[in-house]
Amino acid sequence: MNPLTGLAFAGSAVVACLAWASWVVWAGALAASLVAAAKAGILRRVVAAASVVVVPFALWALVIHGLFFPEGRTVLLEIGPARVTSEGLAYAGAFVLRTASLVVVMLAFSLWVSVPTLRAALVRRGAPAQLGYVLASALGLAATVAERLQRIREAQEARGLIVRSGPAGRVLAARLQVVPLVLQLVDEAGERGAALEARGYSLPGRRTSYLDEPDSRTQRVVRWALAVVCAGVVASVVIPAVVGVLTGARR
């Protein structure tokens, strides 16, 4: 599938989750994303990555709104200053479900998509070439930076670095690792900049990509249809809201 078709599906699901404040829509988007992730063979990775984001969010939503919701009237339980109300639980549940569906939709896309193909597809359609370079370069660098930190730590330990207990010791240890990392990365960035410049990177004009981009007439039609429907839905929600604020009307 073309990465832009995947992006169109993910974008449509995000618009649906935001445009209709309904548990059915959120649960539907969540289920559809999980099914798509399972079909693409990335279900485990999506669930693991989403759990890292959604579980702490859900726990804190329950602490903040489940225990302390002064607007709540139906008290279910009272423990000291904490009041568990059904309104607070419903409020927390709604935001957790909406956030979970948005997170799973977007992670299913980002873990499925091939970044180089997405980059080529965007640049081919007129996105600034610089955007593609920065996205691909940052994602590639992020994958190797942990290994670099490990090597710097080993180099510093070989020179006698000992992480002492207490905040001062940890700050010193962090400084001795982070500063060399930054120096190394910035120095490399300078060399990379010169290399890119020498290859005419800053010159204007179209770029040729050697990456093949799978596409079909059906996909193009689906993408345009989704884009038009999403634009209509967004306009039907945003325009009345903006007009309402401008005219001071009560929503």
Next chain:
Amino acid sequence: MSHPLTVEAPRRSPLRTTLTVLGAVAVAATYAFLVVSQPADVANGPTAAGALVALTGFGIAMVLLFAGILPSLPTTTLALIPVALVLNIVLGQFVGSTLIPIYLDSIGTVLVGFLAGSAAGAATGLLSTLVWSFFNPTVLPFAAGAAAIGALAGLAARLGVVRRFYLVPVAGLVTGFVAAAIAAPIAVIVFGGTATGATGAVIALFRAAGQNLVQSVTTGAFTSDLPDKLVTFSVAAALAYALPRRSTQRFEFVRRHRVLAGAKHATGQRADGEAATAA
């Protein structure tokens, strides 16, 4: 006659400046809408309009700013941006998992702002949010705040704040104030005022004291953002001074506006430089 590759490509144009200005206007208009339309009573749960206007407005602003800023950046700055994004993500992921009420997720953005100016700082903030959203999509609605942090860091550097090191924490506090003011309504409208870690604890504390959600989230945002940006600006300035002069002087912005003061202490750098080389 010079070779085509050595000719400086036209970086600034009226069209790009217009796009950048329109992007900034879109951010301001969206923020104004969120503040004006913020519901006093939040007990009804998520609504359609607020979150969709926020994402649409900031999304349009992001596209305009990318189209206006990215092609105008010199290659040296472009090559530095991925490094800044990685620093933001690595340090932000680490601190975000602790119970310290700061994020430290914008050190790279502020560093680029110091070395390459407001436009590069704003672009780095936006791109950082975009890349980070590949791992954690909940950061995406806060892209406008990240852009403002980078832009203000560049402005501070241009005004000579980094040259007078004692002013750096003040610039950090001002930026923290702006960042908190931008983030609070977004946190309420998109996430219902839910935050994790120490910021979440502050919000819970004020909710327990009976404050309304908007006040609690705003207090939580200021409690986190003011110290966070103070530390972030100080660390980024220290890093800028720790860099070898040949690295910092590559940036036209640093040379033109004399961002950094005096010569650096060679001895302090040597150990770090050696470690980087050895690693």
